[in-house]
Amino acid sequence: MFERFTRGARATVKGAVARAERVGADSVTEEHLLYALLEQEGSRAAFAATALGLPDRRASLDAAFAEARRRGGLTKADTDALADIGIDIGAIVSRVESAHGEGALAADRGGRRWWSGHRAFTPGAKAVLENSLRVALGRGDRFIGEEYLLLALTAKPGVVADVLAEHGATYATVHRALYGPDADGGQGHAKAG
Structure with a gap:
């Protein structure tokens, strides 16, 4: 599939790997793909992200991702659903962190790197790609450009799509920024992953 990626999309994937290496992550996540974009x-994709103000809200994105990692990667929908049945994730996180230290529920804490040293x-x-x-x-x-990576990030349910939506970047708004207000909004196109 990588042969279908444009030069920019390949640079984005390589940038995601480099970002994972810089932050010491053992694997490349959707978050790394977003930051590389x-x-x-x-x-x-850069035009659409700028039109939606994402680069200007980098600190807010960082804080939202940090909070999601602190919750063990649970989405807001997950925490809301658990709250509906009487489970307070905030209280659980506080208790775990008081016993095991801040960030104890954060994912990707090491030990899973392949023998080759490459980050998986x-x-x-993978689903986003x-x-x-x-x-x-x-x-x-036939070719995958960065704009399709950005659209795929907004379409895949999870923390990254939630954080993007909180910052005004849904599939529909990204699609409009890319293709204009008269575009069909991606209706009927593959958007779920």
């Missing part, structure tokens, strides 16, 4: 300049992609990150192909094909394109 935000670091790209001059692409359609998490199942979620696969879904980017579906989005591209749904738009009639």
